[in-house]
Amino acid sequence: MLDKIAEILLELRKKQPLVHHITNYVTVNDCANMTLAIGASPVMADDIGEVEEMVSFASSLVINMGTLNGRTIESMLVAGKKARERGIPIIFDPVGVGATTLRTATAKRIIEEVGPTVIRGNMSEIKILAGLGGEIKGVDSVAGEEDRVEVARELSQRLSCVVAITGKQDVVVQGNRICRIDNGRPVLSRVTGTGCMATSLIGCFCGVTTDCFVGTVAGIVTMGLAGEMAEGSLQTGESVGAFRVGLFDRVAEMTPAILKQGGKVYED
Amino acid sequence: MLDKIAEILLELRKKQPLVHHITNYVTVNDCANMTLAIGASPVMADDIGEVEEMVSFASSLVINMGTLNGRTIESMLVAGKKARERGIPIIFDPVGVGATTLRTATAKRIIEEVGPTVIRGNMSEIKILAGLGGEIKGVDSVAGEEDRVEVARELSQRLSCVVAITGKQDVVVQGNRICRIDNGRPVLSRVTGTGCMATSLIGCFCGVTTDCFVGTVAGIVTMGLAGEMAEGSLQTGESVGAFRVGLFDRVAEMTPAILKQGGKVYED
Amino acid sequence: MLDKIAEILLELRKKQPLVHHITNYVTVNDCANMTLAIGASPVMADDIGEVEEMVSFASSLVINMGTLNGRTIESMLVAGKKARERGIPIIFDPVGVGATTLRTATAKRIIEEVGPTVIRGNMSEIKILAGLGGEIKGVDSVAGEEDRVEVARELSQRLSCVVAITGKQDVVVQGNRICRIDNGRPVLSRVTGTGCMATSLIGCFCGVTTDCFVGTVAGIVTMGLAGEMAEGSLQTGESVGAFRVGLFDRVAEMTPAILKQGGKVYED
Numbered sequence: 001m002l003d004k005i006a007e008i009l010l011e012l013r014k015k016q017p018l019v020h021h022i023t024n025y026v027t028v029n030d031c032a033n034m035t036l037a038i039g040a041s042p043v044m045a046d047d048i049g050e051v052e053e054m055v056s057f058a059s060s061l062v063i064n065m066g067t068l069n070g071r072t073i074e075s076m077l078v079a080g081k082k083a084r085e086r087g088i089p090i091i092f093d094p095v096g097v098g099a100t101t102l103r104t105a106t107a108k109r110i111i112e113e114v115g116p117t118v119i120r121g122n123m124s125e126i127k128i129l130a131g132l133g134g135e136i137k138g139v140d141s142v143a144g145e146e147d148r149v150e151v152a153r154e155l156s157q158r159l160s161c162v163v164a165i166t167g168k169q170d171v172v173v174q175g176n177r178i179c180r181i182d183n184g185r186p187v188l189s190r191v192t193g194t195g196c197m198a199t200s201l202i203g204c205f206c207g208v209t210t211d212c213f214v215g216t217v218a219g220i221v222t223m224g225l226a227g228e229m230a231e232g233s234l235q236t237g238e239s240v241g242a243f244r245v246g247l248f249d250r251v252a253e254m255t256p257a258i259l260k261q262g263g264k265v266y267e268d
Numbered sequence: 269m270l271d272k273i274a275e276i277l278l279e280l281r282k283k284q285p286l287v288h289h290i291t292n293y294v295t296v297n298d299c300a301n302m303t304l305a306i307g308a309s310p311v312m313a314d315d316i317g318e319v320e321e322m323v324s325f326a327s328s329l330v331i332n333m334g335t336l337n338g339r340t341i342e343s344m345l346v347a348g349k350k351a352r353e354r355g356i357p358i359i360f361d362p363v364g365v366g367a368t369t370l371r372t373a374t375a376k377r378i379i380e381e382v383g384p385t386v387i388r389g390n391m392s393e394i395k396i397l398a399g400l401g402g403e404i405k406g407v408d409s410v411a412g413e414e415d416r417v418e419v420a421r422e423l424s425q426r427l428s429c430v431v432a433i434t435g436k437q438d439v440v441v442q443g444n445r446i447c448r449i450d451n452g453r454p455v456l457s458r459v460t461g462t463g464c465m466a467t468s469l470i471g472c473f474c475g476v477t478t479d480c481f482v483g484t485v486a487g488i489v490t491m492g493l494a495g496e497m498a499e500g501s502l503q504t505g506e507s508v509g510a511f512r513v514g515l516f517d518r519v520a521e522m523t524p525a526i527l528k529q530g531g532k533v534y535e536d
Numbered sequence: 537m538l539d540k541i542a543e544i545l546l547e548l549r550k551k552q553p554l555v556h557h558i559t560n561y562v563t564v565n566d567c568a569n570m571t572l573a574i575g576a577s578p579v580m581a582d583d584i585g586e587v588e589e590m591v592s593f594a595s596s597l598v599i600n601m602g603t604l605n606g607r608t609i610e611s612m613l614v615a616g617k618k619a620r621e622r623g624i625p626i627i628f629d630p631v632g633v634g635a636t637t638l639r640t641a642t643a644k645r646i647i648e649e650v651g652p653t654v655i656r657g658n659m660s661e662i663k664i665l666a667g668l669g670g671e672i673k674g675v676d677s678v679a680g681e682e683d684r685v686e687v688a689r690e691l692s693q694r695l696s697c698v699v700a701i702t703g704k705q706d707v708v709v710q711g712n713r714i715c716r717i718d719n720g721r722p723v724l725s726r727v728t729g730t731g732c733m734a735t736s737l738i739g740c741f742c743g744v745t746t747d748c749f750v751g752t753v754a755g756i757v758t759m760g761l762a763g764e765m766a767e768g769s770l771q772t773g774e775s776v777g778a779f780r781v782g783l784f785d786r787v788a789e790m791t792p793a794i795l796k797q798g799g800k801v802y803e804d
Contacts (some may be wrong), residue, residue, distance in 0.1 A: 025293045025561045026300050026312050032562050032728040037776055042728065043632070044562050047605040050636035057635075069315040069339070071605070096311070099325075100318035190520065192300040192310065233773060237501060240305055241516030248777030252726065293561045294568050294580050337583040337607070364579070367593075368586035458788065460568040460578065505769060508573055509784030 001179065002263045005218040006256030008209045013039040017059030017207030020083075021200065022046045022076050024066025024095065027193030031062070031200040037252040038222065040204035046072050051079035059207030060088050063116070064196055065106055066095040073106050080114030089206040089215070092116035093199040098128035108132055111159060118206065118216050119155070120164040120199050123148060130155045149178060162216050166198060170220050174213040181217060182264035183224025185231045191244045198223040201251070221263045226250035228262065269447065270531045273486040274524030276477045281307040285327030285475030288351075289468065290314045290344050292334025292363065295461030299330070299468040305520040306490065308472035314340050319347035327475030328356050331384070332464055333374055334363040341374050348382030357474040357483070360384035361467040366396035376400055379427060386474065386484050387423070388432040388467050391416060398423045417446060430484050434466060438488050442481040449485060450532035451492025453499045459512045466491040469519070489531045494518035496530065537715065538799045541754040542792030544745045549575040553595030553743030556619075557736065558582045558612050560602025560631065563729030567598070567736040573788040574758065576740035582608050587615035595743035596624050599652070600732055601642055602631040609642050616650030625742040625751070628652035629735040634664035644668055647695060654742065654752050655691070656700040656735050659684060666691045685714055685804075698752050702734060706756050710749040717753060718800035719760025721767045727780045734759040737787070757799045762786035764798065 018041045023031055028044055035042035045054045048071070055061055061083040063076045083090045092114075097107040107129060110116065119129065130151045148165055152173040156163040162174045170181040188194045202219030209215045230246030286309045291299055296312055303310035313322045316339070323329055329351040331344045351358045360382075365375040375397060378384065387397065398419045416433055420441040424431040430442045438449040456462045470487030477483045498514030554577045559567055564580055571578035581590045584607070591597055597619040599612045619626045628650075633643040643665060646652065655665065666687045684701055688709040692699040698710045706717040724730045738755030745751045766782030 024312070026296050028562050029297060029565060029728065033776070033780070036726050036728055043635075044560070044603055045632075045636070046603065047638060049606065050638040053636040053638075067312055067314065070317065096313075099311075100313070100321040102315060102318040102321075190304050192297065192304055237517065237521070239517040239520040240301070241513040241520070244301070244516070245513055245777040245781055248780070249773065249775040252775040252777070253773070292580075294564050297565060335580055335582065338585065364581075367579075368581070368589040370583060370586040370589075458572050460565065460572055505785065505789070507785040507788040508569070509781040509788070512569070512784070513781055 001214065001217060001265050001267055002260045004214050005221065005263065006259050008205055008215065008218055009254065009256055009259065011208045012204055015208050016041050017204060018043055018057060019060050019062060019200065019203045019207055020045065020054050020058035020079070021062045021064065022051065022072060022079055023062060023064035023196065026066055027196040030193045030197055033248055034197040034200050034251060035204055037248050038201055038204050038254065040207060046075045048075045048078055051075045052082045055079050055082040056086065058088060060091065060203045062091045062093070062200055062203040063110060064093040064095060064199060065103060066196065068103065068106055076110060077113055080110060084115055089117040089212050090114060091118045091120065091199055091203045091206060093196060094119065094121050094125050094129060097125050104128065116161055117212050118162040118164065118202055120166060120202060120216070122195065123165050123167055126155060126163060126165045127151055149173065162212050164216050164220060166195060166220060170224065172213065172216050172220065177213050178268040179217050180266045181220050181224060183221055183228060183262070185227045187231050187240065187243055188227045190240045194223065217265060221259065221265055222251060222254055225259065225262045226254065269482065269485060269533050269535055270528045272482050273489065273531065274527050276473055276483065276486055277522065277524055277527065279476045280472055283476050284309050285472060286311055286325060287328050287330060287468065287471045287475055288313065288322050288326035288347070289330045289332065290319065290340060290347055291330060291332035291464065294334055295464040298461045299464055301516055302465040302468050302519060303472055305516050306469055306472050306522065308475060314343045316343045316346055319343045320350045323347050323350040324354065326356060328359065328471045330359045330361070330468055330471040331378060332361040332363060332467060333371060334464065336371065336374055344378060345381055348378060352383055357385040357480050358382060359386045359388065359467055359471045359474060361464060362387065362389050362393050362397060365393050372396065384429055385480050386430040386432065386470055388434060388470060388484070390463065391433050391435055394423060394431060394433045395419055417441065430480050432484050432488060434463060434488060438492065440481065440484050440488065445481050446536040447485050448534045449488050449492060451489055451496060451530070453495045455499050455508065455511055456495045458508050462491065485533060489527065489533055490519060490522055493527065493530045494522065537750065537753060537801050537803055538796045540750050541757065541799065542795050544741055544751065544754055545790065545792055545795065547744045548740055551744050552577050553740060554579055554593060555596050555598060555736065555739045555743055556581065556590050556594035556615070557598045557600065558587065558608060558615055559598060559600035559732065562602055563732040566729045567732055569784055570733040570736050570787060571740055573784050574737055574740050574790065576743060582611045584611045584614055587611045588618045591615050591618040592622065594624060596627065596739045598627045598736055598739040599646060600629040600631060600735060601639060602732065604639065604642055612646060613649055616646060620651055625653040625748050626650060627654045627656065627735055627739045627742060629732060630655065630657050630661050630665060633661050640664065652697055653748050654698040654700065654738055656702060656738060656752070658731065659701050659703055662691060662699060662701045663687055685709065698748050700752050700756060702731060702756060706760070708749065708752050708756065713749050714804040715753050716802045717756050717760060719757055719764060719798070721763045723767050723776065723779055724763045726776050730759065753801060757795065757801055758787060758790055761795065761798045762790065
């Protein structure tokens with residue numbers, strides 16, 4: 001798996017795929033800089049009058065509903081359908097699904113009307129999506145490792161897409177393929193948007209590979225490993241501010257060799 | 269006062285209050301990261317279709333009108349009324365009030381229809397708000413220290429809320445309670461959003477205390493002290509860029525002991 | 537030329553011009569911080585209900601269409617006309633023109649209905665604008681240095697404005713005045729928004745000079761020189777993240793002496 005990821009990284013840096021984002025205004029700058037750091041090209045455009053055209057020359061589409069509103073929801077759907085029609089990967093980050101009726105309804109529409117290629121969320125977000133299908137029993141009470149895989153697998157199989165749950169340990173599932181990733185550090189959750197940035201990295205990798213299962217693992221392991229290295233480089237007195245700067249440094253300087261040496265990826 | 273602030277900081281870190289922001293797109297990322305740095309949880313949501321629900325499980329609401337528009341003004345009012353109904357603190361940052369008719373009219377609506385718990389602004393913003401009531405004489409000509417307290421006190425008493433004026437010396441007033449804060453450095457005004465971030469910190473502290481006068485002082489002293497320490501840590505050649513990174517480091521590493529030792533807080 | 541630029545920098549720091557931006561939500565924070573770093577005052581406001589008033593006390597207006605939408609396009613036009621009426625410089629950054637019909641149509645409207653004082657873009661954006669007039673032959677096939685000057689000159693003469701093309705070597709043209717700038721480093725293109733920030737710096741300099749040709753060169757040389765110095769200060773292991781922080785440090789610490797010593801400006 002790490003060998004494949006290393007190859008995709010080289011491919012990414014050669015092809016510099018254009019990754020179209022319709023995303024939130026909180027972390028949009030970080031997502032653009034992370035996309036550039038790994039070697040891809042970001043474009044952020046959300047007006048309904050241009051998203052179809054913009055998607056038409058993108059290599060992948062990231063839909064992040066962090067600060068959704070009536071105007072951008074329609075743009076997400078239109079852009080998503082166009083991406084689907086073109087067959088480019090659609091990476092969906094259902095930020096805060098379950099928190100409000102609007103978010104849950106929007107996620108449902110994106111799943112049903114667009115059909116994402118990859119869905120990345122935290123455990124509570126993915127549980128909500130799994131529950132939407134009404135087929136998961138006792139979702140709210142589960143918490144263990146095996147349950148996490150089970151939730152991801154059921155959602156993946158029902159929607160025929162890659163499902164990634166990020167957290168202390170990350171899990172990526174596509175049908176019967178399962179991968180666990182043990183990179184990352186708790187400090188990542190003390191910086192806003194590290195989840196969004198991981199989603200953007202997945203968009204970058206999936207922009208140059210037809211195997212979005214591997215592309216998703218690649219994005220998550222890159223973020224986690226960059227987090228470990230950035231934390232390791234902190235000097236006395238430095239904290240979340242310097243860590244955040246280091247994240248971009250480490251992603252920009254990521255190499256196949258570093259990935260192969262530091263990636264903690266376990267396929268079942 | 270510093271003892272109380274130190275206690276609230278511990279409480280904040282234990283409870284990790286959810287602070288709902290309806291804020292501007294210029295400094296929203298900084299506000300989210302500052303909220304995380306102090307130990308609280310940010311959520312940014314501004315669609316009228318979800319703000320009431322989002323407010324319903326927040327510990328406090330920050331309304332910042334930095335880049336207000338027709339759509340978000342309505343969301344601010346709806347969210348504010350819900351927050352009022354629930355009795356959670358509403359922190360209002362009237363960015364640029366007085367600069368345009370729209371800003372002045374919006375601030376007036378928020379004050380009248382919502383009723384903020386805390387208002388934080390610079391001297392010229394608070395003067396405008398004080399003048400809206402038509403009860404301050406010669407507001408435009410005042411400049412001295414005593415006048416500043418007087419302006420804050422009149423506004424506080426008229427609106428029955430906490431009023432904070434930040435600047436070279438900060439003043440926080442609630443009715444007859446007055447507190448002056450002498451932390452901070454001029455360089456804070458060379459980074460965009462330090463006022464917005466102070467407002468967010470107030471939202472964090474007020475999310476875990478029923479005494480919003482103390483919560484407001486806590487937010488301001490934290491920001492000022494972090495500014496002093498971040499400036500003190502700059503190395504040769506470093507300037508506003510490194511200072512800004514250091515601000516987040518220092519807020520994340522703030523402790524009750526640092527606050528008690530470095531806070532310059534004077535109650536009248 | 538460098539002597540004039542040095543003088544304008546001193547003037548800028550003395551007058552602290554207010555630079556009104558209607559810009560994108562990706563890099564807006566960077567533009568505000570860059571405006572502060574050089575010594576000017578940023579204001580970001582885009583609601584149609586207030587942009588005319590805000591423009592009325594600004595020293596210059598920056599229109600950046602990076603994340604344009606139906607609502608903000610109208611605000612750009614209204615603000616632009618007001619700025620034109622007042623005779624303050626209008627700096628237009630036609631981000632992504634040519635990529636979508638909406639962007640091309642919007643740029644056309646801004647050019648025809650507003651009439652910018654300065655247009656700054658990369659080669660492909662300026663070529664598109666030049667082509668809109670239907671007077672450039674074989675635009676798509678040109679690539680060389682002389683062609684770049686030719687494209688800029690034709691556009692400048694047709695629109696009677698300053699035209700700047702930034703890239704490996706930058707070119708600024710106003711009628712028959714031509715200036716080439718050799719500062720900058722490739723790493724600038726690995727950080728999002730360095731083009732937007734250059735446009736903001738142009739807005740700052742043009743806010744205190746009647747010679748917008750010199751003001752435009754000043755903004756570009758400041759950005760390029762800051763990029764060189766920031767790259768030169770990187771330590772082992774540091775990359776785009778630290779570079780970005782350094783950019784703000786270097787602009788904030790820019791002096792007439794540094795500009796005169798490091799600026800590589802060639803007038804034809």
